[in-house]
Amino acid sequence: MSVRVRMAPSPTGLLHIGGVRTFLFNWLFARRWDGECLLRIENTDTSREVEAAVDQIERSLRWLGIEWDGETRFQLDSMERCGEEARRLVAEGAAYEDDGAIRLRMPDEGSIAWDDAVKGRIEFDAHELEDPVILRSDGRPVYNFASPVDDWLDGITHVIRGDDHVSNTPKQIAVLRALGAEPPVYAHVPNVFGEDGRKLSKRHGAVSVDEFRAQGYVAPALMNFLALLGWAPDGETTIMSRDELVERFSLERVGRSPATFDYAKLDWMNGVYLRGLPPDAYAGTLLEYARERGLDWDEALLRAAAPALQEKIARLDELPGFVGFLFGDVEPEAALLDRQTLAAAAVALEEVGSWEPAAIEEALKALCAELGAKPRQVFAPIRVAVTGSKVSPGLYESLALLGREVTLARVRRGAELAP
RNA sequence: GCCCCCAUCGACUAGCGGCCUAGGUCACCACCCUUUCAAGGUGGCAGCACGGGUUCGAAUCCCGUUGGGGGCACCA
Numbered sequence: 001m002s003v004r005v006r007m008a009p010s011p012t013g014l015l016h017i018g019g020v021r022t023f024l025f026n027w028l029f030a031r032r033w034d035g036e037c038l039l040r041i042e043n044t045d046t047s048r049e050v051e052a053a054v055d056q057i058e059r060s061l062r063w064l065g066i067e068w069d070g071e072t073r074f075q076l077d078s079m080e081r082c083g084e085e086a087r088r089l090v091a092e093g094a095a096y097e098d099d100g101a102i103r104l105r106m107p108d109e110g111s112i113a114w115d116d117a118v119k120g121r122i123e124f125d126a127h128e129l130e131d132p133v134i135l136r137s138d139g140r141p142v143y144n145f146a147s148p149v150d151d152w153l154d155g156i157t158h159v160i161r162g163d164d165h166v167s168n169t170p171k172q173i174a175v176l177r178a179l180g181a182e183p184p185v186y187a188h189v190p191n192v193f194g195e196d197g198r199k200l201s202k203r204h205g206a207v208s209v210d211e212f213r214a215q216g217y218v219a220p221a222l223m224n225f226l227a228l229l230g231w232a233p234d235g236e237t238t239i240m241s242r243d244e245l246v247e248r249f250s251l252e253r254v255g256r257s258p259a260t261f262d263y264a265k266l267d268w269m270n271g272v273y274l275r276g277l278p279p280d281a282y283a284g285t286l287l288e289y290a291r292e293r294g295l296d297w298d299e300a301l302l303r304a305a306a307p308a309l310q311e312k313i314a315r316l317d318e319l320p321g322f323v324g325f326l327f328g329d330v331e332p333e334a335a336l337l338d339r340q341t342l343a344a345a346a347v348a349l350e351e352v353g354s355w356e357p358a359a360i361e362e363a364l365k366a367l368c369a370e371l372g373a374k375p376r377q378v379f380a381p382i383r384v385a386v387t388g389s390k391v392s393p394g395l396y397e398s399l400a401l402l403g404r405e406v407t408l409a410r411v412r413r414g415a416e417l418a419p
Numbered sequence: 420g421c422c423c424c425c426a427u428c429g430a431c432u433a434g435c436g437g438c439c440u441a442g443g444u445c446a447c448c449a450c451c452c453u454u455u456c457a458a459g460g461u462g463g464c465a466g467c468a469c470g471g472g473u474u475c476g477a478a479u480c481c482c483g484u485u486g487g488g489g490g491c492a493c494c495a
Contacts, residue, residue, distance in 0.1 A: 012495080042495060044494090044495075098493095099493085100493085119424070122423075124422080128491090130491095132493095135493085137493060138493080142493065142494085142495090163425095165489095165490090166424070166489070166490070167489075168495095190488085190489095191488080191489080193487095195430080198488095199488090225431095229431070230431090232431080232432050234433065235432065236433075236443050236444085238432095238443080238444050238445085255425095256424080256425065257424090257426060257488095258487085258488065258489095259431065260430060262430045262431065262446080264430080265431065266445095268446085269444095271457090271458085310458095311456095312456065312457050312458080322456085376453090378454080379455070380454080380455070382454090383454075384455095387455095389456095391455055391456045391457090392455065393455095394455090395455080396454085
């Protein structure tokens, strides 16, 4: 039997990163076993809000590189079928009417148990299980009924979901058994926590895929990081491509204890991916990000600046801080400037023949010798005058990129501004 | 309150009875490199929650305690 799983988001709010991690495990598992991965929206109504949420979910998943098979499905579409099945169960005596609603008859004796693919055997005593409502008095199915019915109808073989569903599972198994269906394999993966050990929420930082994207994380890095949250192929490997993740993924190696989301490690990993990009792919990434952020920057200039940046930033949102000076005026802090150094620098730079990094370096080195000062002393005020910041890409490259005219103007202005 | 789950460095984890003097990665610290910031290099700090068992031998198995999480809807 081939594998078939489903990603089942509810269309409320933004797609949460914890949920995405669960979806990733589903997708990885399906790809690993050459199976199918469905996308089923667990909606109970159709509205503009739902539409927007579905759109956001699909966009986020696509951006991350998690694709699904076939059309997006909607739980709402099987509502009628759920009603029919519920009435069938009543007719068969497996369920009964109660105050207009329909309840499933749970066993009075024994227990309901299953071998969870990540948590091992889980057992619930029948005495603890009350007869759950499966159809509301208004005829709409309840989640714990609609979900297993859909799983059955869709031929789902493995239900991989957050472990907050553990206590729903006996009810769903009972539904399936009453229906005469074979329950799927269940795999309950631990949830992801924020740094304070509590549920990952907004105040910990980015939580939706859109936010991670806006902060300048790249999809392969985020995928790699997410995969390692609660799963590890061994004790050594950390950087893995999409293909490698697919190849090595297994449910058996998913941990049973919850993991904490570590933003610092994500930053590091994002830097690894950014640095590993081929030069033009890197430039393309910068460009795309700048456009998404609404920065109307000159393409050629940004591309030219890319190499000077690649070793510098771990997240794309550091971009404006590093190369913004190339695309707009700067306001240097006067206290960081030095009149004498800048005046001398202006003279030295005027004499540079061909305006390129090597020649600029030569001129500035000579200036250091002339002033009898360390490069760090001489370069600091120049950097501030030209880039408006104490931190920038390499000075020679920065000046070369900026051009002779603008550079000289800023150096001279810096000399005037200096105390 | 009842039920279920979980427990290795600050974080992610490897470990599935002897390869453990507990390994890797992030973070942190120190040093090196260095025009800033990074990147890189070298070294370092740091952990089996606690208490009982089982065993020749336990991070690994069992029980209890403590701590954390989740669930107890005509929500999903």
